[in-house]
Amino acid sequence: MSEPTPIRAETPWLIRISKHFASFTDEIISDLEAKKVKALGEEYSLIQCRNPLRLHGTDASHFIRWNLPLDHTWPCNPQKMEGFIEKAAQTLHDKFADKGLQGIFIGILDPSARDGYYKAMAANLRGRTLQIFGDEAKGFRAVEEQDATKPSLFCMVGKEGLFCGIQSPQASNGFYPGGTKFISQKADHTISRAGAKIAEALHYLPLHRPIPEEGGHWLELGACPGGMSSELLERGYEVTAIDRAPLDERLDKHRGLHFIKADVSEFEPSSRASFDALLCDMNGETRVALAQVIRLSKSLKPGGLVVFTLKTAGVESYVEINDHFKAALDQAVNGWLKLIAVTHLTYNRQEFTLFFERKRGAQPEKGGGQGPGGFW
Known part of the structure; x- marks a missing residue:
């Protein structure tokens, strides 16, 4: 497995801990030698991690379903923000167009949400972002065609705002933003x-x-x-x-x-x-x-x-x-x-x-x- 890309110690992180292990959240974060900043959605936590290498290969790491260093955050309520998608898409281009990305993938902070509002917003935001990237996006890979060891831009959106970072799928522990692909069953x-x-x-x-x-x-x-x-x-x-x-x-x-x-x-x-x-x-x-x-x-x-x-x-x-x-x-x-x-x-x-x-x-x-x- 490839080693995670070195990250500055002051970089905030987004981690996902399944609801089945929610009662262990404080112990997991303590084992990471990290400080919890706030909860985001049902399963996500924003943390400050002094030693990001502890996210991999420690007692805590197998409880962390997905992780992401946050290179850009926009705390807001997107549902009440006029022109949110256009502003967010333009910002993503301005900040990340020159980073050598293999793809851009956007998910939701609350996968259990039933109304579908933020799921539609995530899809629309990705679509508009790719439009703004234009020719730069022609070489982007589909989600399961990513090289597991090369950097992608992952973004998560929810009622708490927009949270984005660059990391390889392997280091994040999933090709999809938030983790693995949800399989619907009939x-x-x-x-x-x-x-x-x-x-x-x-x-x-x-x-x-x-x-x-x-x-x-x-x-x-x-x-x-x-x-x-x-x-x-x-x-x-x-x-x-x-x-x-x-x-x-x-x-x-x-x-x-x-x-x-x-x-x-x-x-x-x-x-x-x-x-x-x-x-x-x-x-x-x-x-x-x-x-x-x-x-x-x-x-x-x-x-x-x-x-x-x-x-x-x-x-x-x-x-x-x-x-x-x-x-x-x-x-x-x-x-x-x-x-x-x-x-x-x-x-x-x-x-x-x-x-x-x-x-x-x-x-x-x-x-x-x-x-x-x-x-x-």
């Missing part, structure tokens, strides 16, 4: 909310590595009722799904699906099995679920992907969740898995989505014990 076509979770994860993953190619083979552990399997199948993947309970009948005879009705702990893939990715969203004790992931990851191709949901149900405090996270990470690393990213998705509750790669190189045979290479 009740009559949805098997479970987990389908949106893996869809969102696949929009996030290119921040760190390419997603598995279409036609790739996924192994899903604890697949019932089949929401994630359904989403993967619709994207052109082959899926081997394991669960004691049957999948939703809408998946019966679906092309590319291989369903094995069995307890995950009893499933043994053939010696010839070779998967491109492994997916685990199982409930239950993390240590037990992760042990099965490690055991079955021997059937992944070298460099194969693991997407694992770290559940924290029953783990109450900020300190306990961090201890839980560290224990899971230690277990995974000892099991020959390399962490490449961690985030909180829209459809995550009090849980995190972790992305691992199977380490390349020689590995101990099954039963070979624990050591620096891991255990099977």
